[in-house]
Amino acid sequence: xxxxxxxxxxxxxFTYFMIGRYPHGPLGGVGxxxxxAVTSCILSFFGGLLLGLLSVSRHRWIxxxxxxxxxxxxxxxxxxxxxxxxxxxxxxxxxxxxxRTVIMALTFFTSAYMSQIVRAGxxxxxxxxxxxxxxxxxxxxxxxxxxxLPQGLRNMIPSFxxxxxxxxxxxxxxxxxxVSELTHVGTQINNRTMAYPTEIFIFIAVVYFILCFAFTxxxxxLEGRLAWRKAI
Amino acid sequence: MCPPHPLHxxxxxxxxxxxxxxxxxxxxILSGKYFDWLVSGVKVTLQLSAAGIVLSFLLGLxxxxxxxxxxxxxxxxxxxxxxxxxxxxxxxxxxxxYFGSYKLLPEAVNDWLLTQNFEFAxxxxxxxxxxxxxxxxxxxxxxxxxPKEQMEAARSAGFSxxxxxxxxxLPQAIRITVxxxxxxxxxLAKNSSLTMTIGVMELTYQARQVExxxxxxxxxxxxxxxxxxxxxxxxxFLMHQYNERILKIHMAA
Numbered sequence: 513x514x515x516x517x518x519x520x521x522x523x524x525x526f527t528y529f530m531i532g533r534y535p536h537g538p539l540g541g542v543g544x545x546x547x548x549a550v551t552s553c554i555l556s557f558f559g560g561l562l563l564g565l566l567s568v569s570r571h572r573w574i575x576x577x578x579x580x581x582x583x584x585x586x587x588x589x590x591x592x593x594x595x596x597x598x599x600x601x602x603x604x605x606x607x608x609x610x611x612r613t614v615i616m617a618l619t620f621f622t623s624a625y626m627s628q629i630v631r632a633g634x635x636x637x638x639x640x641x642x643x644x645x646x647x648x649x650x651x652x653x654x655x656x657x658x659x660x661l662p663q664g665l666r667n668m669i670p671s672f673x674x675x676x677x678x679x680x681x682x683x684x685x686x687x688x689x690x691v692s693e694l695t696h697v698g699t700q701i702n703n704r705t706m707a708y709p710t711e712i713f714i715f716i717a718v719v720y721f722i723l724c725f726a727f728t729x730x731x732x733x734l735e736g737r738l739a740w741r742k743a744i
Numbered sequence: 745m746c747p748p749h750p751l752h753x754x755x756x757x758x759x760x761x762x763x764x765x766x767x768x769x770x771x772x773i774l775s776g777k778y779f780d781w782l783v784s785g786v787k788v789t790l791q792l793s794a795a796g797i798v799l800s801f802l803l804g805l806x807x808x809x810x811x812x813x814x815x816x817x818x819x820x821x822x823x824x825x826x827x828x829x830x831x832x833x834x835x836x837x838x839x840x841x842y843f844g845s846y847k848l849l850p851e852a853v854n855d856w857l858l859t860q861n862f863e864f865a866x867x868x869x870x871x872x873x874x875x876x877x878x879x880x881x882x883x884x885x886x887x888x889x890x891p892k893e894q895m896e897a898a899r900s901a902g903f904s905x906x907x908x909x910x911x912x913x914l915p916q917a918i919r920i921t922v923x924x925x926x927x928x929x930x931x932l933a934k935n936s937s938l939t940m941t942i943g944v945m946e947l948t949y950q951a952r953q954v955e956x957x958x959x960x961x962x963x964x965x966x967x968x969x970x971x972x973x974x975x976x977x978x979x980x981f982l983m984h985q986y987n988e989r990i991l992k993i994h995m996a997a
Contacts, residue, residue, distance in 0.1 A: 587976030589934035591948055592969055599961050603766070677831070684833035688941065695835055702843060709843035717832040717840060724831035 521708045522715045525701050529719070532692055540692040542719060548611070548683040548693060552618035553676050559619055560626020565656065567627060568634055578627075585624035590685055593617045598689050614686040622679055629671040633664035667738065673731035677724045684720070694719060766962060773963050778954045782964070785950030786971055792868060792946060793933040799872040800932065801925070804879030809909060811884055822880070829877035835938055837874055842866040842942040867939030875932045879925060886921035887913055919990075926983045930976055937972075947971060 522529070532540015539547060566578035585593065597617040601608040637660050645655035684695040692700070698716040702709050772778055811822035829837070842863070846854050857865065890913055898908030918925075940949035951968035955961040 583977075584973060587934075587973045587980075588969055589937040589948065589972060591937040591940070592965065592972060595948075595952070595965055596969070599965075681831075681833040684835040685938070687835065695833065695839070698836075699839065710840075710845070710847040713836060713840040713844045717828075717836050720832045720836060721828060725827060728827075728831060 518708050518711050519715070521701070521705055521711060528701065529694070529697055529715070532697060538692070541697045542694050542723075544611075544691070545680065545683050545693040546723075548614060548618065548686060548691075549676065549680045552615050552622060552683075553679055555615070555619040556622035556626050556679075557672070559623030560630055563623055563627035564630025564634065567631055570652075582624045582627050585621060586628075590617070590621050590682055591688065593621045594685055594688060610689050610691045611686075614683075614689060614691050618679065618682060621682070622675060625678075626672070626675055629668050629675065630664070632671075633668040634660055636667055637664050670731045670735040670738065673727055673734065677727045677731070680723050680727070681720065768963065769960060770963055772958050772960050773954060773967055778958060778964075781950045781954055782947070782967055782971075785945060785947035785968075788864075788944065788946040789933065789936055789971075792864070792871065792936045792939065792944070793929070795868055796871045796875060796932050796936065797929045799868070800875035800879055800928075803872060803876035804883060805914075807876060807880035808883035808887070809906075811880060812887060814905070826877050826880060829873055830881075834870065834874045834935055835941065838867060838870040838938055838942055841870045863939070863942050863944045866942060867936070867944045871932055871936060871939070874935070875928055878928050878931070882921050882924040882928060883917065886917035886924075889920055890916050923983055923987060926979060926986075930979055933975055934972065 529541050531543040532538060534540065534543060538544075563578055563582055567575050567582060569575045569578075594614065594617040597613050597620070598610075601613055601616060634656075641659055641663070642652075642655055645659040646652065650658070683693055686693050687696040687699065690696065694716055698712050702712050705712075773782060807822050807825060810818040811826065813819060845866070846857075849857075894912055894916070895908055898912040899905070903911065936946055937948040939946060940952070943949070945953075947968050951964040954964040958964070
């Protein structure tokens with residue numbers, strides 16, 4: 513097959529695929545993909561926690577606006593969120609680097625989804641826990657922080673890992689604003705070499721697959737373990 | 745290949761807080777040429793979503809049945825398909841079908857495709873395949889939630905495996921699967937925005953087009969966002985009604 517022999521183009525550009533021009537220039541390729549995913553994952557974990565807690569608040573003036581925010585973000589395509597950030601952030605802060613723009617967009621977007629996981633995790637804890645905590649004299653927020661969340665968070669772990677997999681896939685949209693992560697690097701090399709689009713995009717898909725599949729498997733394993741621990 | 749930076753003028757601002765001095769002009773996008781562009785974008789988005797919904801449901805159904813079949817090669821094939829489609833980004837799949845598929849197809853097919861609306865077709869194929877994987881998993885978990893005895897009873901009544909699926913299991917499973925399926929269709933409608941990268945003139949594409957012609961980015965993107973939100977909220981509302989009425993009635997019965 514001619515296709516197999518053409519994979520030479522991957523070998524020739526392998527370092528560029530993996531780290532971009534890194535030692536001599538900005539990080540790119542797989543390295544930047546992972547950087548984007550990990551940074552926005554950490555930020556959106558806290559964003560999601562905050563939004564999730566706000567949305568289960570008993571005070572309507574807190575829970576309603578946060579629910580509205582969550583639903584608006586979830587009703588939009590990620591691409592739209594990226595475009596909004598892409599021209600809102602520079603308009604507010606002056607110049608704003610593309611990489612940070614994308615991280616902000618991914619954080620906002622993923623926080624909204626993470627908040628639903630947090631919400632489900634909190635609501636999955638039996639009501640008696642909260643009542644028991646309050647009757648021991650804890651305040652509501654203390655009970656939430658020390659009793660409900662620690663139990664809920666454990667059940668949320670598999671969903672968080674799944675969300676991280678989505679996040680890895682979503683980083684590919686950074687392509688649209690010219691951030692040179694894996695997909696962008698792939699199109700660059702495709703434009704330069706012209707002749708091997710099939711090989712290049714199969715290779716990129718395989719790289720994403722390896723990254724995502726590792727975490728999908730991890731989430732399945734965790735799910736099994738947590739279910740097992742619960743059963744005891 | 746990479747589209748020109750949208751909103752170039754705003755990115756070049758060094759002062760910050762330009763947003764306060766921004767002069768809104770809604771009249772541009774509320775009538776005339778740019779309005780027509782946006783409307784045609786909405787049409788393409790709806791076409792893409794509608795076609796994608798039908799096709800991905802059918803493909804998802806086939807994959808789900810293969811995934812649950814007793815015949816091992818089918819199960820493996822379905823598993824490989826599911827894992828690979830769900831663990832690669834949609835954008836990469838779109839690029840693969842748009843740029844890379846020609847090497848895998850016969851020449852005659854390629855020639856014919858070039859006379860057609862190839863962007864739309866490639867986008868539709870990618871969206872269909874990507875969404876069908878998620879739909880297949882939803883259908884499968886719906887089927888798994890139907891008690892095993894139903895299948896056993898159907899088989900002992902003389903139905904073949906496929907017929908018991910068709911008449912006994914799937915009708916019950918689909919009813920439970922409707923809410924997650926609707927969710928996937930919403931995702932599909934939102935994901936259709938990614939096809940702008942290969943030049944499908946859907947809503948997001950047109951919004952950017954309007955922006956680059958008029959420099960009225962806020963207005964164009966607000967309009968597009970509102971359309972997406974309206975779509976989501978209407979469908980979410982309908983699903984809520986379905987949950988409240990139909991699902992509750994059937995669950996109680």
